[in-house]
Amino acid sequence: MRKVSRVFAAVVLAVGVAVLSSVSASAEAKMHRGESGCFTYSYKQGGVQMNTTVYYHNKCKGSATITIVPQKSGLICSPEKIRVKGGDYGDYTMWCDSVRRVEGTWS
Known part of the structure; x- marks a missing residue:
């Protein structure tokens, strides 16, 4: 009986680790980073x-x-078009939908 419960505990632990690692991998996959024109940007779909x-x-x-x-x-x-001074940082929240793309211009 002890052997069965040890095997069961090992299986539960292995499944738990696999689930947690897949959840963190999918969360990381949703972060988008890029560069366009003068800008670097990042966002995570809502x-x-x-x-x-x-x-x-x-x-x-x-x-x-x-x-x-x-x-x-x-x-x-x-x-949404946003004019940004040279060297400045900022953020913009799009409340109505997820982002398709981000486009920056050169100054």
């Missing part, structure tokens, strides 16, 4: 709440524009 925050940094000395494009453009949700 999921159930349907909001996504994009963090950005203008690496150029002059002002430049970053455009955040939603998955579905329409009356409620449209691309």
